[in-house]
Amino acid sequence: MKRIYHWFVLTTAIAMAAPTVSFAQTHPEFIALGRISAALYKPDKGPAPHLAFVIGHRTANYLNHIACRELSSRGFLALCFNTRFQNNESQVRWEETPLDVKAAVEFVRRQPGITKVILFGHSGGGPLMSFYQAVAENGPAYCQKPERLVKCGDDLRGLPPADAIVFADAHAGNPVQALRSLNPSVTIDGGKRYVDPALDPFDPKNGYSTNGSSHYSKAFQERYFAAQAKRMNELIDQTLAIQERMKKGDYPYADDDIFLIPSGGNPGAGAGGDAKLATLDPTIANLQSTDRPEKLLKNDGSIVTQIVKSVEVAEPEMAKTNRAFDTGTKIFTLKSFLSANATRARNANDGIDYCSSNNSTTCAVQSISVPIMIAAMGAYQFIRDDEIIFDKSASRDKDYFVLEGAAHGFTPCTACETTRGQYSNSVKNLFDYIRDWTNKRF
Numbered sequence: 001m002k003r004i005y006h007w008f009v010l011t012t013a014i015a016m017a018a019p020t021v022s023f024a025q026t027h028p029e030f031i032a033l034g035r036i037s038a039a040l041y042k043p044d045k046g047p048a049p050h051l052a053f054v055i056g057h058r059t060a061n062y063l064n065h066i067a068c069r070e071l072s073s074r075g076f077l078a079l080c081f082n083t084r085f086q087n088n089e090s091q092v093r094w095e096e097t098p099l100d101v102k103a104a105v106e107f108v109r110r111q112p113g114i115t116k117v118i119l120f121g122h123s124g125g126g127p128l129m130s131f132y133q134a135v136a137e138n139g140p141a142y143c144q145k146p147e148r149l150v151k152c153g154d155d156l157r158g159l160p161p162a163d164a165i166v167f168a169d170a171h172a173g174n175p176v177q178a179l180r181s182l183n184p185s186v187t188i189d190g191g192k193r194y195v196d197p198a199l200d201p202f203d204p205k206n207g208y209s210t211n212g213s214s215h216y217s218k219a220f221q222e223r224y225f226a227a228q229a230k231r232m233n234e235l236i237d238q239t240l241a242i243q244e245r246m247k248k249g250d251y252p253y254a255d256d257d258i259f260l261i262p263s264g265g266n267p268g269a270g271a272g273g274d275a276k277l278a279t280l281d282p283t284i285a286n287l288q289s290t291d292r293p294e295k296l297l298k299n300d301g302s303i304v305t306q307i308v309k310s311v312e313v314a315e316p317e318m319a320k321t322n323r324a325f326d327t328g329t330k331i332f333t334l335k336s337f338l339s340a341n342a343t344r345a346r347n348a349n350d351g352i353d354y355c356s357s358n359n360s361t362t363c364a365v366q367s368i369s370v371p372i373m374i375a376a377m378g379a380y381q382f383i384r385d386d387e388i389i390f391d392k393s394a395s396r397d398k399d400y401f402v403l404e405g406a407a408h409g410f411t412p413c414t415a416c417e418t419t420r421g422q423y424s425n426s427v428k429n430l431f432d433y434i435r436d437w438t439n440k441r442f
Contacts, residue, residue, distance in 0.1 A: 009210050019112035021112070028068065032077070033103040038081035041072035051442055052077040052108040056101065058092060058128050058175070058340070059085050066410060067120055067168070070431040076438070078434040079108050090258075090332050094131075094340040094359045095143060095152040101132040102159050108292070109160065113224070115442045116163040119359070123408065125171020126389075129162075130364035131174060133386050138367050143358045149236065150339045152358065153420040164371040164441065166434055167406055171362035172385045177344030178330065181265030181274035183322055184227035193323070199227050202274055202319035213314035214280040215226040221284065224277060229345035231350075235261065236342050239334050246397075256333045262331040264323050275424050278381055282312050286349060295401035296378070297433060299425045308402040312379045361426060362389050371397035373437050375430060378407040379413030403430050 001075045031038040043049060053071050061082055065159055068080040080349035083100040101119075110115055123128035129261055132226070134142050135152070138158035171177055185199035201224065202208050207216035216224070239259065245251040266276025278287040288310040297306050320329035332341060344353040355363040362385070365372065372395045374384040390400035405423025407413040410430050412423035 004140050005273060028063075030063075031107065032082070033082075034108055035084040036081050036100045036103055037063065037086075038079050038107070039068065039106060040077040040254050041068040041080070041269055043072050043077075046075055048113045049075055049077040050113050050115045051118065051438060052079065052111065052114045052116070052422070053118050053123070053166075054104045054108060054129075055080045055125065056083060056104060057123065057125045058083060058094075058097060059087060059089050060124065061086055062125070065079070065122070066427070067122065067431075070427065071120075074431060075107060075436040076435075077111060077114060079104055083370045090336055090339060092336045092340045095156070097128055098135055098156050098159055100150075101128065105132075105162060107158055111285045115254045118164045118166060118320065118438060118442075119162045119171045120166050120168065122168045122169060124174060125361050125419055126167050126361045127173045127364070129165055130167075130170075130361045133162055133165060133370065134157065134364040134367040135159055135386070137369060142367055142404065143260050145355070147356055148352070148358055149344075149356055150335075150358065151334065162370065164373070165368070165388065166438075167361070167372065167374045167386065168410065168434075169375065169380060169382055169406075170361055170386065171376040171382050172352075172354065172389065173343070174361045175357045175359055176354070176362075176385070178261075178264065178275045178341040178345055179228055179232045179345055179352065180278075181330075182228045182231050182261070182348075183263035183265075183275035183328075184224065184231040186263035186323070187360055190199070192261075199224060201277060202322070203279060208280065208316070208319070209314075210319070211318050212316065212318065213282060216277055221277060221349070225347035225349040225351075228348035232343065232345055233350075236338070236344065238336055239342070242334060256335050257335045259332045259334050261330040261337075261438060263328050265322065265328060269436065272439070274318065274328075277380070279318055282310055285382055288312070290383055290402070291312055294387065297375075297401050297429055298378070298404045299423050299429070301425070301429055301432075303401070308378065308383060310379060310383050310407060311413065312381065313415055346411050362392055365389055365393040365395070367394065369395055371395060371441055373434065374398070374400045375433070376400070376402045377394065377408055377410065377426075378402045378404045379406055379416045380408045397441070401433070406430065 029040040067369045068078045073077045081104045117131035140156045154239040185196040187194045208214045226376035290308045293305045354360045376383045
């Protein structure tokens with residue numbers, strides 16, 4: 001399946017729900033909340049809701065997110081909002097984003113009849129919502145720990161905590177995404193591109209296939225993951241060194257500067273141009289499969305327990321998009337890189353220092369006590385990451401399952417099907433499960 005298809009699913013499936021449940025909320029209300037914009041979805045009929053979902057993302061436009069209509073059609077209030085950094089990846093100051101979630105949470109708590117608030121974290125909304133909740137439960141001390149590359153300010157005191165979190169194909173954090181997207185074989189010097197053949201994931205000698213799934217040896221995987229971590233650590237050290245020069249007045253600018261990462265892939269899940277080995281070789285089990293038998297919500301609505309492997313198909317066209325500027329270059333500033341896209345690591349697979357960044361679902365859930373539900377999409381890349389998030393969660397009430405055949409935007413992965421309509425119920429099954437899980441607790 002082409003990466004652009006995944007991104008299309010993520011952004012436009014937001015605008016199209018399954019025909020049987022489309023437009024359940026026919027009159028969403030636009031809300032302006034300080035520096036954020038929001039859309040309020042209420043059920044068209046039935047009793048007034050007492051449970052509210054808050055749905056947002058670091059930079060994506062979520063005002064028409066599929067979850068808003070699906071949740072409101074099941075009797076919930078849903079507020080979908082955009083942060084102050086909408087469509088502006090290079091300007092993200094991650095440690096400011098909880099203030100935007102706070103505005104959304106406070107607004108829904110003021111709505112008549114609302115007794116409980118549930119955060120909904122899809123994709124990059126996962127680290128956003130978990131970061132907010134971790135600070136809300138523990139105060140700014142959570143995000144001011146010595147190991148953090150960037151520390152938050154005291155303006156994050158007094159955040160009102162939510163009552164639960166639903167993670168729907170949430171990823172481990174943008175820094176983990178950035179780390180695994182790096183192509184460590186590429187350097188640019190003097191206007192020329194240099195490629196180290198021993199690390200090139202697009203070299204057939206290393207296992208790359210132009211047609212279908214690539215197959216990389218264990219030795220190459222280990223070498224590649226270590227090189228990705230080395231490259232990330234170098235980028236961090238380079239950035240920190242520039243900031244020290246700024247403090248001393250020994251740099252052209254005193255505040256910030258642009259920061260480019262060639263062949264780093266565009267930011268965000270499914271955005272294209274990355275060099276993730278799992279995108280090219282979905283058989284890499286420790287990234288694309290559960291570590292043990294887990295719940296699999298099948299298309300017919302039944303649940304079985306088994307080792308679950310992603311049915312995602314390989315994307316060999318990444319060889320072209322990774323080396324282009326538009327699709328393969330990350331464009332940040334020094335501050336946005338360190339704040340939202342950098343993490344220390346020994347290797348990009350199982351040697352990640354998750355808590356070196358505040359943008360980390362995997363770190364945040366270790367400091368969250370409210371009920372947590374985690375749903376991984378069965379035709380995407382976060383099955384194992386979400387299982388790790390489940391394992392590390394400190395919540396005593398937590399749930400994890402994989403949704404059979406669902407792409408990152410919750411819709412059926414038709415390119416993954418062996419029979420027509422094999423995964424046709426993915427949207428309905430996901431939101432019915434969320435409805436039942438939520439109503440059981442509240």
